[in-house]
Amino acid sequence: MTLRIAIAGAGLGGLTAAAALHHKGLDAHVHERATTLREQGVGMHLGPNATRLLHRLGLGPQLQQCAVRPEALEIRAFHNGATLTRQDMGQTWQDRYGAPYCTVRRGDLHRILASRVPADRIHTGKELVRHEETPHGVLLHFADRTTAHADVLIGADGIHSALRAAAAPADTPRYSGDSALRGTVDTTALPGLDPALMYMYAGPAARLLLYPIDAGRRFTYVVVTPTPEGAPESWTSTGDRTDLETALTGFDPAVRALTAAAHDVRRWALYDRAPLERWSTPRTTLLGDAAHPMLPYHGQGANQAIEDAVTLAVCLKEAAPGPAGTAAALNRYEQARRPHTTRVQLGSRTPHHTRNTPTATTRPTDAGSIDWILGHDAEAALTPEPGTLHAA
Numbered sequence: 001m002t003l004r005i006a007i008a009g010a011g012l013g014g015l016t017a018a019a020a021l022h023h024k025g026l027d028a029h030v031h032e033r034a035t036t037l038r039e040q041g042v043g044m045h046l047g048p049n050a051t052r053l054l055h056r057l058g059l060g061p062q063l064q065q066c067a068v069r070p071e072a073l074e075i076r077a078f079h080n081g082a083t084l085t086r087q088d089m090g091q092t093w094q095d096r097y098g099a100p101y102c103t104v105r106r107g108d109l110h111r112i113l114a115s116r117v118p119a120d121r122i123h124t125g126k127e128l129v130r131h132e133e134t135p136h137g138v139l140l141h142f143a144d145r146t147t148a149h150a151d152v153l154i155g156a157d158g159i160h161s162a163l164r165a166a167a168a169p170a171d172t173p174r175y176s177g178d179s180a181l182r183g184t185v186d187t188t189a190l191p192g193l194d195p196a197l198m199y200m201y202a203g204p205a206a207r208l209l210l211y212p213i214d215a216g217r218r219f220t221y222v223v224v225t226p227t228p229e230g231a232p233e234s235w236t237s238t239g240d241r242t243d244l245e246t247a248l249t250g251f252d253p254a255v256r257a258l259t260a261a262a263h264d265v266r267r268w269a270l271y272d273r274a275p276l277e278r279w280s281t282p283r284t285t286l287l288g289d290a291a292h293p294m295l296p297y298h299g300q301g302a303n304q305a306i307e308d309a310v311t312l313a314v315c316l317k318e319a320a321p322g323p324a325g326t327a328a329a330l331n332r333y334e335q336a337r338r339p340h341t342t343r344v345q346l347g348s349r350t351p352h353h354t355r356n357t358p359t360a361t362t363r364p365t366d367a368g369s370i371d372w373i374l375g376h377d378a379e380a381a382l383t384p385e386p387g388t389l390h391a392a
């Protein structure tokens with residue numbers, strides 16, 4: 001009998017899981033709370049640890065059309081823009097890790113992933129409010145009072161996951177003390193900067209990262225500043241342009257020009273949670289931010305969600321029939337992923353100005369220190385289930 005798989009949440013993690021499951025010939029329904037599919041309009045980093053998996057799903061050509069493979073990162077003096085160090089990336093990192101490092105608009109990646117899931121398998125306006133797990137299956141209850149049945153339920157419902165509470169002890173998000181102002185500007189607004197490069201400026205009160213998206217037509221900016229707790233954890237739309245000007249006071253005028261061009265300044269307060277000691281039951285499991293929300297200082301939250309999603313798809317594909325096989329598959333997935341994501345999650349807490357590694361707000365001059373993240377191959381790391389032949 002075909003395994004009935006339900007996924008709560010159509011973010012980057014949930015959609016990657018759905019795309020990977022369908023790619024492997026399994027059927028999965030995605031239930032998304034929002035009434036339309038959407039992602040935030042800013043950029044993100046995709047490390048080779050994620051791009052190698054996306055390429056195996058056949059997404060390489062679509063990614064190539066919209067993503068940028070930055071040639072290098074320049075770390076610049078915040079006050080006068082002098083180049084302090086330059087880290088070659090581009091082909092150097094491609095050769096080093098066997099897959100490209102790229103930057104992409106989140107909405108583009110979201111759209112590409114959605115295109116790999118049959119439209120009739122994505123259900124919007126479906127907020128999961130509770131579920132019942134029985135020996136025979138899982139019954140999902142939605143806010144609109146409808147229900148759905150499944151054999152397996154995957155919680156890809158983000159940092160405030162409803163499923164997490166069922167699979168793990170209660171906990172609350174932990175505030176980092178920092179918030180991030182993010183948005184995009186046309187690259188022509190910063191004529192002194194090369195849209196083939198990434199830039200990092202570390203000032204005394206703010207750190208700025210700029211990287212290209214939209215095939216080099218726009219820069220995403222990320223400005224991280226210490227912020228008292230209580231700042232909103234989601235989009236804000238008014239007043240933050242002034243915050244941007246304040247944060248970049250004293251910065252090189254060539255880069256400070258972005259404040260005049262920025263029309264879409266949004267702020268995120270940066271939260272994570274403590275690593276979990278378990279996140280699966282016999283019929284439910286978690287992935288992405290639902291399982292391991294992390295600070296963006298390694299730029300890895302969505303990358304780890306992609307690794308989770310592909311690993312889980314392999315485990316479910318190779319599962320023995322029946323409830324015991326499903327439970328074993330979820331356990332195998334969790335055992336493969338939890339130690340690694342815990343390490344990334346805890347590593348992401350290290351304040352980035354105290355080290356020299358890539359982050360969502362800084363970039364490396366020493367890539368070697370995060371080889372274990374960027375060089376990771378989640379499928380190769382998956383040990384074969386005893387008694388089965390491993391199929392990647």
Ligand SMILES: Cc1cc2nc3c(=O)[nH]c(=O)nc-3n(C[C@H](O)[C@H](O)[C@H](O)COP(=O)(O)OP(=O)(O)OC[C@H]3O[C@@H](n4cnc5c(N)ncnc54)[C@H](O)[C@@H]3O)c2cc1C
Pocket residue numbers: 008009010011012013014031032033034043044045046126127128129156157158159160161162180182268270287288289290294296299300301302303304305360
């Ligand atoms: C400033 C900043 C910069 C970042 N930069 C990067 C980066 O460069 N690279 C990177 O890899 N990561 C980065 N991240 C992290 C990344 O954004 C997240 O880790 C990633 O989006 C998590 O994806 P997800 O699918 O697990 O969760 P989400 O993106 O939160 O998606 C959850 C989905 O579930 C839906 N949902 C929620 N509750 C329910 C429910 N009850 N029923 C049904 N649906 C529900 C939501 O509407 C949403 O669509 C950054 C984060 C921040 C804050």
